[in-house]
Amino acid sequence: xxxxxxxxxxxxxxxxxxxxxxxxxxxxxxxxxxxxxxxxxxxxxxxxxxxxxxxxxxxxxxxxxxxxxxxxxxxxxxxxxxxxxxxxxxxxxxxxxxxxxxxxxxxxxxxxxxxxxxxxxxxxxxxxxxxxxxxxxxxxxxxxxxxxxxxxxxxxxxxxxxxxxxxxxxxxxxxxxxxxxxxxxxxxxxxxxxxxxxxxxxxxxxxxxxxxxxxxxxxxxxxxxxxxxxxxxxxxxxxxxxxxxxxxxxxxxxxxxxxxxxxxxxxxxxxxxxxxxxxxxxxxxxxxxxxxxxxxxxxxxxxxxxxxxxxxxxxxxxxxxxxxxxxxxxxxxxxxxxxxxxxxxxxxxxxxxxxxxxxxxxxxxxxxxxxxxxxxxxxxxxxxxxxxxxxxxxxxxxxxxxxxxxxxxxxxxxxxxxxxxxxxxxxxxxxxxxxxxxxxxxxxxxxxxxxxxxxxxxxxxxxxxxxxxxxxxxxxxxxxxxxxxxxxxxxxxxxxxxxxxxxxxxxxxxxxxxxxxxxxxxxxxxxxxxxxxxxxxxxxxxxxxxxxxxxxxxxxxxx
Numbered sequence: 001x002x003x004x005x006x007x008x009x010x011x012x013x014x015x016x017x018x019x020x021x022x023x024x025x026x027x028x029x030x031x032x033x034x035x036x037x038x039x040x041x042x043x044x045x046x047x048x049x050x051x052x053x054x055x056x057x058x059x060x061x062x063x064x065x066x067x068x069x070x071x072x073x074x075x076x077x078x079x080x081x082x083x084x085x086x087x088x089x090x091x092x093x094x095x096x097x098x099x100x101x102x103x104x105x106x107x108x109x110x111x112x113x114x115x116x117x118x119x120x121x122x123x124x125x126x127x128x129x130x131x132x133x134x135x136x137x138x139x140x141x142x143x144x145x146x147x148x149x150x151x152x153x154x155x156x157x158x159x160x161x162x163x164x165x166x167x168x169x170x171x172x173x174x175x176x177x178x179x180x181x182x183x184x185x186x187x188x189x190x191x192x193x194x195x196x197x198x199x200x201x202x203x204x205x206x207x208x209x210x211x212x213x214x215x216x217x218x219x220x221x222x223x224x225x226x227x228x229x230x231x232x233x234x235x236x237x238x239x240x241x242x243x244x245x246x247x248x249x250x251x252x253x254x255x256x257x258x259x260x261x262x263x264x265x266x267x268x269x270x271x272x273x274x275x276x277x278x279x280x281x282x283x284x285x286x287x288x289x290x291x292x293x294x295x296x297x298x299x300x301x302x303x304x305x306x307x308x309x310x311x312x313x314x315x316x317x318x319x320x321x322x323x324x325x326x327x328x329x330x331x332x333x334x335x336x337x338x339x340x341x342x343x344x345x346x347x348x349x350x351x352x353x354x355x356x357x358x359x360x361x362x363x364x365x366x367x368x369x370x371x372x373x374x375x376x377x378x379x380x381x382x383x384x385x386x387x388x389x390x391x392x393x394x395x396x397x398x399x400x401x402x403x404x405x406x407x408x409x410x411x412x413x414x415x416x417x418x419x420x421x422x423x424x425x426x427x428x429x430x431x432x433x434x435x436x437x438x439x440x441x442x443x444x445x446x447x448x449x450x451x452x453x454x455x456x457x458x459x460x461x462x463x464x465x466x467x468x469x470x471x472x473x474x475x476x477x478x479x480x481x482x483x484x485x486x487x488x489x490x491x492x493x494x495x496x497x498x499x500x501x502x503x504x505x506x507x508x509x510x511x512x513x514x515x516x517x518x519x520x521x522x523x524x525x526x527x528x529x530x531x532x533x534x535x536x537x538x539x540x541x542x543x544x545x546x547x548x549x550x551x552x553x554x555x556x557x558x559x
Contacts, residue, residue, distance in 0.1 A: 165405075177343040
């Protein structure tokens with residue numbers, strides 16, 4: 001059960017610590033005081049989506065912390081499975097930090113966890129029932145979920161629904177393979193032409209770059225040859241060439257080297273230059289030989305580049321893209337050529353999967369029909385305790401021939417609230433007060449089987465008054481004897497029946513709004529019940545009525 005809830009910088013709550021006990025705890029306060037914020041804070045602990053606007057204005061972060069005790073065995077096993085069990089095996093500490101920038105940090109027993117894990121654990125912690133549950137009762141699409149929860153067919157659904165989605169996928173594949181034969185053959189011819197054209201070209205990665213460089217050479221070879229020829233002439237001319245001149249310099253210096261030692265060094269340097277210039281002359285001559293080429297080679301290079309360009313224009317921006325296209329075309333061609341075999345294989349698999357799915361769907365139908373009768377009896381018994389003793393309820397299970405995500409069935413809750421009236425859909429018969437009681441009855445029946453330790457009812461008494469409100473109050477007390485129950489209410493009859501009472505109030509200090517949540521007893525509780533009875537015009541008479549209501553509630557709880 002929920003033992004402690006700490007809220008910090010959440011909406012108009014700057015800081016609040018709420019301690020909860022067994023039994024029925026009621027939370028009351030004026031409209032706009034912040035009752036919904038308590039529900040939002042609990043939702044954050046359960047891993048529900050939150051808005052960044054939930055963080056208090058002016059604060060960078062909001063924080064919610066909850067301690068749960070008396071954990072169900074299933075939850076303890078889950079925590080051990082994830083290595084999240086704490087020092088005290090019978091308690092659980094959950095924290096969630098919300099940032100104004102939308103980021104969130106979650107911890108379980110002080111260990112960081114993913115938000116999804118909070119959602120996974122929430123069914124073992126708290127069930128929140130609000131006005132939206134009444135809307136679900138009005139929508140027949142949700143009725144099958146209520147019945148399945150009671151029938152406990154989750155195991156069958158876990159096997160059936162993946163098969164159903166697999167059937168849909170296979171059906172799409174079969175339809176794709178069953179395109180017109182003419183279209184398939186035309187596509188095969190086109191792909192075969194493309195593949196043949198590209199394969200015959202025998203393209204190689206990097207080939208285009210090499211050929212482009214060679215073509216660049218051909219385009220400038222004349223200027224290159226002329227330049228090399230002139231350079232060679234400058235180096236090797238017998239009369240004015242650089243090589244001849246340096247040899248003459250060398251010979252001259254060598255001839256006078258015996259006159260001065262320094263001149264001998266100059267002669268040696270001239271010798272080195274002569275060797276270097278000779279090497280340069282030979283290298284230029286070597287490059288001259290490379291300028292010779294076959295015109296046929298130039299023609300082949302240009303033709304090959306033209307061929308590559310045409311293929312790139314049709315199939316891709318470069319050779320790599322063309323090769324990627326032909327690889328994909330081969331795969332598609334293979335699929336199309338083997339379409340008949342694939343179609344037959346898929347059809348066989350589809351029939352086999354369909355047979356198993358129908359078996360499971362029929363099993364679901366049988367269990368739903370058996371459970372529907374029991375659910376009717378249980379809900380009617382609950383409604384009798386909620387001042388609807390004459391009600392008739394039918395959980396109708398209609399089995400069709402077409403599979404859906406739920407199987408073969410559609411489920412509808414039909415009701416007759418008055419003797420002699422025919423059964424009709426809930427949405428067309430039940431008033432707001434009646435719908436609230438039906439929802440409470442359904443939820444009470446369903447949650448009785450669940451391992452969850454805490455139930456929260458968020459203003460489920462909308463549209464209820466008088467005797468019906470009193471009956472709902474008695475039912476909530478009864479539920480509170482089985483599970484910890486919290487109820488946000490605006491009805492004094494329900495507020496008076498609480499074993500514990502928390503007052504949510506709002507105040508304005510300066511330019512800031514603050515909400516506080518405090519437990520109340522005795523005189524303050526009398527005043528709060530009186531406010532709920534008469535609004536702001538509290539008199540001694542309304543206080544007297546409030547005391548009578550509290551005394552009557554105390555007597556009722558003692559029975």
